[in-house]
Amino acid sequence: MAGIELIDIHKTYLVDNREIPVLNGINLSLPAGRITVILGQSGCGKTTLLRLTGGLETADSGEIRWESAHKTAFVFQEPRLMPWLTVWENVVFGLSKKETDPGKIEAVIRTVGLSGFEKAYPAQLSGGMQQRAAIARALAYEPTFIMMDEPFAALDYFTREQMQKELLRVQQERSASILFVTHSIDEALILGSQIAVIEKGMVKALYEVKAPQEERNLLEDEMITLKRDIINNLHFI
Incomplete structure (x- = not known):
C-alpha cells in the first residue's frame, strides 16, 4: 500500500481575469490503509485538494509524492x-x-x-x-487510493448514517486507503483516523483520532471536546 505526501501545494484559478488563490501551501501526509478526512467550509479548497491529489488537476507549484506505484478511483456526491x-x-x-x-x-x-x-x-x-x-x-x-468527494451529502440522515457504517466496514475489510472530503464535523469524527481542517487554502489544524471507528460515540466527553475544538478552528461560533 502506498501513502501520499503533499508538499507545499499551491493552486490558483483565473476567474473573470482575476487570480483567485485556492490552495496556499498545503503540507499533509496521507497514510495508507486509513481514512484521512479533509474538513472545511464551502470554498475552502477541499475539493480542489482532492482533485489535485487524484490527478484530475495539476498544482501550480509543490509536489504530490506517492510512496510507490499507484491507481486512484473516485466516488463523487452523485453516484x-x-x-x-x-x-x-x-x-x-x-x-x-x-x-x-x-x-x-x-x-x-x-x-x-x-x-x-x-x-x-x-x-x-x-x-x-x-x-x-x-x-x-x-x-x-x-485502486491504491479512493478519493471520495462528499459522497453522502445528498442522502437523508438515516441513509447517510447507514452508508457511513458500510464504508467503515468495507474499509476495514479491505484495508482501503481513502481521502474523504466533507463539511460535516460529525461525519469527520465518525470516519476519520486523521482529520485535516482546511481554511483559506491551508491546513489550519490536524487531528489524530485514535479511538477505533466502530467504538466511537459522539456523545462521549472526548468526542464532544474534540468537536468543540474543531468548531473553534472553523470559526463556526
Whole structure:
C-alpha cells in the first residue's frame, strides 16, 4: 500500500481575469490503509485538494509524492451510474476483460451489500444503494487510493448514517486507503483516523483520532471536546 505526501501545494484559478488563490501551501501526509478526512467550509479548497491529489488537476507549484506505484478511483456526491447499465455492468464499466474476474466482481458487490441486485438498473435502486454501486465500481478497479468527494451529502440522515457504517466496514475489510472530503464535523469524527481542517487554502489544524471507528460515540466527553475544538478552528461560533 502506498501513502501520499503533499508538499507545499499551491493552486490558483483565473476567474473573470482575476487570480483567485485556492490552495496556499498545503503540507499533509496521507497514510495508507486509513481514512484521512479533509474538513472545511464551502470554498475552502477541499475539493480542489482532492482533485489535485487524484490527478484530475495539476498544482501550480509543490509536489504530490506517492510512496510507490499507484491507481486512484473516485466516488463523487452523485453516484454517476450509467442509467442504461445494470449494477453489474456499472461496476465493471471501464475494466478490461483481463480485469473482469466474475468471482472478484461478485465479491465486491457482496462487500457493499448489493448481492441479488446485480441485474437491477439504477432507477430501481434507492439513493443509498446507488452509492453502494458507485463504491463497488471504485473497489473493482483495485485502486491504491479512493478519493471520495462528499459522497453522502445528498442522502437523508438515516441513509447517510447507514452508508457511513458500510464504508467503515468495507474499509476495514479491505484495508482501503481513502481521502474523504466533507463539511460535516460529525461525519469527520465518525470516519476519520486523521482529520485535516482546511481554511483559506491551508491546513489550519490536524487531528489524530485514535479511538477505533466502530467504538466511537459522539456523545462521549472526548468526542464532544474534540468537536468543540474543531468548531473553534472553523470559526463556526
